[in-house]
Amino acid sequence: MQAGFLNKLNSEIILEDYEPPEPRDNEVTIEQKYTGVCFRDILTQQGFFPRVSLPVIPGHEIGGIIIKKGKNITNFNIGDRVSSLIYVPCGKCEFCLSGNENLCPNKVAYGEGRNGGYSRYVNADERSLVKVxxxxxxxTVPIAACVIAMLYHAIGRVGKIKKGDYVLITGAGGGVGVHAVQMVKALGGHPIAETGSKWKEEELYKLGAEYVVSPEREYNKDVKEITGQGADIVLEDVGIATFSKSLRSLKTGGRLVVIGNLKPEPVELPLGLIILKGNSIKGSISSTREDLKKALELSKSQISPVIGNKIELQDINNGYANMLDRKVLGRLLIKF
Incomplete structure (x- = not known):
């Protein structure tokens, strides 16, 4: 069997022969049918996460069937279908004990601090797993945590969406954005999709977007015209390129929830605008096991996986290139 390895930063993913070790006492071995490819995988390759342990098998979108389990595993059985968080929490800190394990300072990320999903067989810690x-x-199984549960956390728990809220989603044609449109709809809101790719507009409407705006315009004015006063929530999934317009798209008392991206460049932050309108800016990171359970429930009927392409592991570097060129609508999956 082969797995994809990142051996050096800013280098291509290399396929190498690999057999996973026997699972440790608190681990299971998962056989995957698919694993997801996230833009964070590209940022890891480019060196934006200094704690990455090289060489490593990238990928944190993991899920499948348990085929082996360690001796301490009692909550899962061989044959169970499971989805994994993108990290392993410590289970002992104040955040883990309060149900906010996404903030755990000791968490270890799959594909960075331990081997991840670019392999048919993956060893996963039981603390990261939920039955599907x-x-x-x-x-949906591999992308449930990183995409759908992450969005439930950002829009539902951090953004505190209410029925009837207008929600602007930047980068709506990407692997996160297409699912955000569905999440807003599922939670009772009105999705406004921002995309710079004209060819993606029709698909966004099909997914439930009520309006589509373009970054080539002052879309903050378009949002105010659509809503009457501005968006209740902006889900900022792009970063520097859209941040200023996103902030200006908010209504008085609106919430800007930032989920992307993690590049270190600063953004302009007009404090007067925030103070006078009573707006809030919050970051949202990842998801918890409770978020993942909720996401899987929503995925039964209300949120469908939007898959731009399914590729072989050997084509992963071309897959990265297509993502960077914005040629993928939705999520990219590796099939095994």
Whole structure:
């Protein structure tokens, strides 16, 4: 069997022969049908996460069938279908003990601090796992945590969406954005999708977007015209390129929830605008096991996986290039 390895920063993913070790006492071995490819994988390759332990098997979108388990595993059985968080929490800190394990300072990320998903067989810690209901599509299983649960956390728990809220989603044609449109709809809001790719507009409407705006315009004015006063929530998934317009798209008392991206460049922050309108800016990172359970419930019928392409592991570097060129609508999956 082969797995994809990142051996050096700013280098291509290399395929090497690999057999996973036997699972440790608190681990299981998962056989994957698919694993997801996230833009964070590209940022890891480019060196934006200094704690990455090289060489490493990248990928944190993991899920499948348990085929082996360690001797301490009691909550999962061989044959269970599971989805994994993108990290392993410590289970002992104040954040883990309060149900906010996404903030755990000791968490170890799959694909960075330990081997990840670019392999048919993956060893995963039970602290990161949730059982998957039978109604959930196979393509959803690996992307449930990083995409769908992450969005539930950002829009539902951090953004505190209410029924009838207008939510602007930047980068709506990407692997996160297409699912954000569905999440807003599922939680009772009105999705406004921002995309710079004209060819993606029709698909966004099909997914539930009520309006589509373009970054080539002053879309903050378009948002105010659509809503009457501005967006209740902006889900900022792009970063520097859209941040200023996103902030100006908010209504008085609106919430800007930042989920992307992690590049270190600063953004302009007009304090007067924030103070006078009583706006808030919050970061949202990852998801918890409770978020993942909720996401899987929503995935039974309300949120469908949007898969731009399914590729072989050997094509991963071309897959990265297509993502960078914005040629993928939705999520990219590796099939095994």
């Amino acid at each position: 209901p039978p109604e959930v599509p196979e393509e």
